Amino acid sequence: MIKVLLFADLEERAGQRIVEIPTAEMNIADIRRYLLDKFPQLSASIRTAMPAINEEYAADQAVASSGDEVAFIPPVSGG
């Protein structure tokens, strides 16, 4: 199982912060597709979000494995 975290407007649009994907492995691009399938309302914002695996920014081709924590990080606005 891969744990996926959504933040800010992604979380709000999806109505949840945590999505669990019951799979052994999936790359980031496929996780995006999985989320879009489940939450079509994410379409605009998920494209501009940066993926991270286990708290480190990751590329679209990066592969997450069961037990990993994936996050989609919308453009940040701290400070």
Next chain:
Amino acid sequence: MTEKNFVITREAIDIEAVVNKVADRNAGAINTFIGTVRELTNGKKTLYLKYDAYIPMAEKKLAQIGEEIQRDFPAAKVAITHRIGELAIADTAVVIAVSTPHRADAFTASRYAIERIKEIVPIWKKEHWEDGEEWIGDQLEKRSYPSGKPEKEDL
């Protein structure tokens, strides 16, 4: 002392406590940056803000900023605390303290830290106005992401 220098907190920030973390006998300067909640943005009145963060990654990225500063200024000491949750106008959202042997480096490093926070640290603010609310995206002003996200070298 094992006190953390890079912190996300839900409490009001004790500015002096952040400054004290970088106090050093070899420092000739401590530069403190305090980011506060502004009421008017482009004429629009903010009632209050809400900040959220991916806390463990945000603290890691703040620590990375500290390491980047020490790469350029090995004698620098850095501490950053960012507050999340609901903040009122004029509240302190972030405190950055940098000490260095000479003041010019402390100014440079402090400026670098706040710009870098706006690039790589997973913290988001939601502005609440009289007529609505919105999560604010990239607001660096001086830099845009052509691909809609930070480039690899930015991370």
